[in-house]
Amino acid sequence: MTDTPALPDTPHVLSPRDEASVRFGLQAERLSKNALNLLPIDPAAPRGQRLRRALALKKELDELVKRAVIAEREEGTTWAQLADATGISKQAAHERWAGNVTSWAANGRAMFPPDSRYSALEVAYRLDEVYADLDSRHSQDAVSSGLDAVRFPGAAAAGxxxxxxxxGLHTRLALLDERLATAYGEWKLLDDAGARQGARAEALHRLAALNEEIAALYEELTGVEPELADEHRNSAEHARTSATSNRKYAELLAAKAEAAPANTSSGGTR
Structure with missing residues (x-):
């Protein structure tokens, strides 16, 4: 680690764009180290060991690609531009990596938890050294000098x-997701047990209400995290679609319950 101090007005957690860029750089360093570790030749190595290690390296490369997509999205790169860079359709690119971007957002868009003693800026300074040591012609601050926190010190604090x-919104979403999972489990038990249609309809209405709350939070996030608005709108639309489906099925069950003749047998009504 260098002795370069963090700027006085730079927060411990940097802007999401800075955090994503440094995380990409850290993965690139890890990949390079693991690739170099493949150079030694061990005549006594078990059969298949070289291939296993090469496949493990491919997993690291796949992770680097995911980190690249996240960093690109934080920089404002559109899904159409990402698709053009990869030679696939916009829909295929979105299906492949949107989940990674959404997970990054849900985890706070930062390399480390807020209470961690580590920071992205410290990692950037270390990567400066790593890169400079590779070749004397390399810049001494090739990583850190490109960060918003260094180029525009006041910008990070403003965000x-x-x-x-x-x-706060992601925390509320996580709680709603837990409630949704519980509500779905309750509905599934009722459905599997062949409970009366009215009870199953009520459970579906509860699921619909939760999905509508989730959709509203994702819509709110589009304004708070405009860089990831596409992901949030997609999640909101998915939640609204689920809510509509829940309500339609609930109405169907309720209609069947009203139309069904009363059953006085010991088994009760369904």
């Missing part, structure tokens, strides 16, 4: 409030 608001 802290927006990040805090986004984290």
């Amino acid at each position: 802290a409030a927006r990040r805090e608001r986004a984290q």
